[in-house]
Amino acid sequence: MNAEALTVPPLPGDATALIADMGARARAAAKRLALTPTADKAAALRAAAAAIRSRAADILAANEEDMAAGQKNGLSGAMLDRLRLDEARLGAIADAIDAVAGLPDPVGGEIDRVTRPNGLVLSRVRVPLGVIGIIYESRPNVTADAAALGLMSGNAVILRGGSEAVHSNRAIHAAFAVGLVEAGLSADAVQLVPTQDRAAVGAMLRAQGLIDIIVPRGGKGLVARVQDEARVPVLAHLDGINHLYIDGAADPEKAVALAVNAKMRRTGVCGATETILIDRAYSAPLAIIDALIAAGCEVRGDKGVAALSPHVDPASATDWDTEYLDSIVSVAMVGGIAGALAHIDTHSSRHTDAIVTEDAGVAERFLTGVDSAIVMHNASTQFADGGEFGLGAEIGIATGRLHARGPVALEGLTTYKWLVWGSGQTRP
Structure with a gap:
């Protein structure tokens, strides 16, 4: 394994510079991922799942640190339940990654095709969104779910988890990255913001041209901030009332x-x-x-x-x-x-x-x-869960009307482009 592939650059004092660096590396990785064969993406995901299983003791120890801090800081019982990992839950996280590896790859799939009266053949095919920024709170399984869905749908992801799960997120991400590199893919395809400075969130929300869409997963305050400040499109998941x-x-x-x-x-x-x-x-x-x-x-x-x-x-x-x-x-x-x-x-x-x-x-x-x-x-x-809908892991439940709605899984992380075949037609 190439050790340099897992190296995070020195943390700049400026959060904007940090996100710009991560975004540039993510864009380069996204271009490669868009052309990566399905079998290679699936192999990388299976390697990542295996790495999570082999590092279970380290991940659970990291989660114990987060749980102790959460109890000390007075997190509610519901928040602690979201945060807690055990062998069964961690096994389910790895199983979910394997499940995503076995799902049909949406990239390149043809949505529809039509032949116009003038002989032009028009087709719509699915393509990745590009670089997805995911900002989330307290649930460490999101680190793995978002990484797996992003990778299989041909997107690079930049993850920014909450401080409640900082140690768990870092341990899961480290294992996931090991799997990617072992399978021959770039660790830049799945990056975790290495700071809990809130300025990094603001920098992600302003990263036009580097991040193509932001997905917030968390409480009303987080989602409201993202929607108010974002300069890039947002795929929002509001309250579950x-x-x-x-x-x-x-x-x-x-x-x-x-x-x-x-x-x-x-x-x-x-x-x-x-x-x-x-x-x-x-x-x-x-x-x-x-x-x-x-x-x-x-x-x-x-x-x-x-x-x-x-x-x-x-x-x-x-x-x-x-x-x-x-x-x-x-x-x-x-x-x-x-x-x-x-x-x-x-x-x-x-x-x-x-x-x-x-x-x-x-x-x-x-x-x-x-x-x-x-x-x-x-x-x-x-x-109301992507796994129960047969979609594998989910990146969230979208409650808006545009782009995707309900459990957002692989297809929800793609857009489409038009392909047009002619035989010399000119427009009168």
Whole structure:
């Protein structure tokens, strides 16, 4: 292995100079990656996964440092859960990289082809975006997921993780880079910003011509800053204020199981349900409340819900717009599908919303009427995940309307160009 390939240049005093240097190296790597055969990219990813497995002890030790610091600094239980790695989670990270290596390569894929009346043949083919900047908080798995997706889609990536996971991110990145170099690819294809100075984030956001798109993954404050300051396009993932609507025609057994799973399976993930809406015509609302409380969830309800149980706390106006990422849920009684749609239209973050019902007509009205990136029928919102969608790892859930929406995986990290074949045609 070429040791120089893993060498990070001396840290400049100027964050702009640092990002400019990283961006220039990333652009050069991106040009090479765009032409790299699928088999070579897959081999590099498998080598990176193997390196992560072989360095598991080092990565877990680094994560212990981050966990200790997080506990000392008062991180919430949800944030600590996002941060924590163990053998199973680290194994899943490596498995996800291997899974991406086995996915169809979107680069060069033909989207469509048409022959014009004048004989011109037009085709659209997928090409990489170029250099992707990813700014994220607390979740070290993003380091590996973003690196794998970027590489397989032919993009170079510049990663800037949060201070909460600094040691974990560095250990995972170091292992990933070893795999790339062992497979004959440049470590410049996946770079980690070597400083936690917030000025580096600002420099990334202003790096027109060096970074083609920014993907923020984190809390509302981070995403708001990125959207306000970015001079390059942003693929945003806003709050996961997700709703589960229990219709009057819901099966009671399904309703309880889905409510508990959607909220409590993992409370710190963006697919967790934060608000449950119950049709006033539903026959067994108390069973849902009792099941949530029995699972250790704090329930905050409107007047109708509070009247069901003395264990329900009154909901405030802000609860309907809060992503708890914790064992807390807000619950409201609504007047059927119309009331549910109105509440969701007012309070949803357009991430994931679901309905529980056995009425196909009501389900269809919900699926077509809710304007979110993911809309579900009789399924837990916790399925809002690229892996569960068969996309492999994901770089995030895009909640905007442009370019990509929902789980962003390989295809979401490509754009397209037009290819035109003629036989001497001139335009009259």
